[in-house]
Amino acid sequence: xxxxxxxxxxxxxxxxxxxxxxxxxxxxxxxxxxxxxxxxxxxxxxxxxxxxxxxxxxxxxxxxxxxxxxxxxxxxxxxxxxxxxxxxxxxxxxxxxxxxxxxxxxxxxxxxxxxxxxxxxxxxxxxxxxxxxxxxx
Amino acid sequence: xxxxxxxxxxxxxxxxxxxxxxxxxxxxxxxxxxxxxxxxxxxxxxxxxxxxxxxxxxxxxxxxxxxxxxxxxxxxxxxxxxxxxxxxxxxxxxxxxxxxxxxxxxxxxxxxxxxxxxxxxxxxxxxxxxxxxxxxxxxxxxxxxxxxxxxxxxxxxxxxxxxxxxxxxxxxxxxxxxxxxxxxxxxxxxxxxxxxxxxxxxxxxxxxxxxxxxxxxxxxxxxxxxxxxxxxxxxxxxxxxxxxxxxxxxxxxxxxxxxxxxxxxxxxxxxxxxxxxxxxxxxxxxxxxxxxxxxxxxxxxxxxxxxxxxxxxxxxxxxxxxxxxxxxxxxxxxxxxxxxxxxxxxxxxxxxxxxxxxxxxxxxxxxxxxx
Numbered sequence: 001x002x003x004x005x006x007x008x009x010x011x012x013x014x015x016x017x018x019x020x021x022x023x024x025x026x027x028x029x030x031x032x033x034x035x036x037x038x039x040x041x042x043x044x045x046x047x048x049x050x051x052x053x054x055x056x057x058x059x060x061x062x063x064x065x066x067x068x069x070x071x072x073x074x075x076x077x078x079x080x081x082x083x084x085x086x087x088x089x090x091x092x093x094x095x096x097x098x099x100x101x102x103x104x105x106x107x108x109x110x111x112x113x114x115x116x117x118x119x120x121x122x123x124x125x126x127x128x129x130x131x132x133x134x135x136x137x
Numbered sequence: 138x139x140x141x142x143x144x145x146x147x148x149x150x151x152x153x154x155x156x157x158x159x160x161x162x163x164x165x166x167x168x169x170x171x172x173x174x175x176x177x178x179x180x181x182x183x184x185x186x187x188x189x190x191x192x193x194x195x196x197x198x199x200x201x202x203x204x205x206x207x208x209x210x211x212x213x214x215x216x217x218x219x220x221x222x223x224x225x226x227x228x229x230x231x232x233x234x235x236x237x238x239x240x241x242x243x244x245x246x247x248x249x250x251x252x253x254x255x256x257x258x259x260x261x262x263x264x265x266x267x268x269x270x271x272x273x274x275x276x277x278x279x280x281x282x283x284x285x286x287x288x289x290x291x292x293x294x295x296x297x298x299x300x301x302x303x304x305x306x307x308x309x310x311x312x313x314x315x316x317x318x319x320x321x322x323x324x325x326x327x328x329x330x331x332x333x334x335x336x337x338x339x340x341x342x343x344x345x346x347x348x349x350x351x352x353x354x355x356x357x358x359x360x361x362x363x364x365x366x367x368x369x370x371x372x373x374x375x376x377x378x379x380x381x382x383x384x385x386x387x388x389x390x391x392x393x394x395x396x397x398x399x400x401x402x403x404x405x406x407x408x409x410x411x412x413x414x415x416x417x418x419x420x421x422x423x424x425x426x427x428x429x430x431x432x433x434x435x436x437x438x439x440x441x442x443x444x445x446x447x448x449x450x451x452x453x454x455x456x457x458x459x460x461x462x463x464x465x466x467x468x469x470x471x472x473x474x475x476x477x478x479x480x481x482x483x484x485x486x487x488x489x490x491x492x493x494x495x496x497x498x499x500x501x502x503x504x505x506x507x508x
């Protein structure tokens with residue numbers, strides 16, 4: 001769900017090149033924008049409160065008895081549809097979908113690497129701002 | 138002068154709308170890109186999202202562009218849009234302990250678990266207005282870009298070990314104080330459902346979750362003013378305030394997958410978090426201990442989170458003795474206050490006409506009495 005939208009759309013389109021998959025795919029909930037309420041547990045009383053809402057796009061699809069679902073950050077209808085397709089394909093067992101499942105696994109790895117690299121880049125930028133105290137005798 | 142019902146002004150209203158739109162879209166300068174607003178006016182974008190109660194950076198940038206930089210108008214646009222959207226779900230409860238810090242300072246304590254990490258801050262910088270020309274600024278930007286390219290982070294700076302998780306999610310000062318038995322333990326054993334201020338207006342006495350939600354989307358200026366009034370103003374309180382944690386960082390947003398039931402991270406949002414330590418000195422309080430207030434808001438907005446944390450503990454200690462809670466719940470929302478204020482610009486011809494007639498009637502009565 002956290003892959004870059006353009007990569008999700010690419011993979012979703014790749015899934016749809018499979019004719020059997022394309023014909024059996026039913027979009028049960030077309031991509032639509034809505035909100036997700038974020039609840040946070042705060043540390044003082046350990047009680048929950050609502051911090052605010054987040055704009056998301058949600059989509060649901062079905063292939064036979066398998067359901068696929070996606071919720072994507074922001075207003076990204078194409079990426080949400082693609083993510084829902086990837087979600088359902090990743091759960092199908094048909095042998096002919098194996099190359100697609102491998103491609104989906106590969107995108108998940110790529111996403112994790114991308115997020116880790118982003119985090120490393122961020123840390124490289126801020127690590128020098130750690131305070132080193134000098135104590136006087 | 139009798140009362141005359143009238144209608145009109147529609148053409149003038151439409152012309153005013155067209156004028157605003159035309160001048161905004163056709164101004165001489167180059168088009169203001171969303172990315173520019175997101176990157177170069179990031180704090181304003183954060184503030185608008187926080188006060189709108191909606192994390193949607195691109196929409197906030199659009200709203201700021203449409204409102205020509207009027208933050209309250211941008212909040213209005215975002216809230217109006219949000220009101221058209223369905224709410225799909227509630228996230229899993231995010232633990233504030235999991236915030237991955239980009240900045241973390243602990244004003245109360247020098248030696249704390251983790252680091253004092255200044256991050257992207259001008260707190261310690263003298264305020265000199267940079268008056269160089271645009272060309273010079275562009276030249277400097279190019280120089281900085283070329284210096285940064287090719288370095289391990291590709292953004293400047295050396296590659297630093299990022300594997301120690303305590304650096305990004307350090308233990309909070311509150312835990313240290315608890316270990317030292319220096320803080321009143323107010324942790325709840327139960328887990329009440331949070332109050333949703335977007336569905337039901339919060340009125341005093343309100344659940345603390347309602348107060349926290351109200352403050353987190355309050356107008357930043359209003360909240361700072363409430364804090365300042367509370368600490369120095371006519372409310373007569375003088376708190377011994379010390380800040381524990383001031384953090385800015387990313388918080389993962391997780392939902393349950395409706396098919397598999399597994400947790401799925403949808404995105405992460407940046408938040409600012411503050412703990413305010415209060416020295417207890419009331420006769421009915423445990424004076425051997427401290428108590429702590431909490432502030433958390435969307436984006437990077439330290440002023441707001443600091444005011445919120447201080448007002449959270451102030452409200453707890455006040456326990457309904459004054460109108461503090463009422464003020465916080467009813468007078469700090471940007472849209473409520475600005476909406477009421479701005480409605481004064483709409484025609485009040487009839488009400489004012491009736492006021493004039495009352496003045497004439499009173500004058501007539503006074504003259505009659507005098508004669």
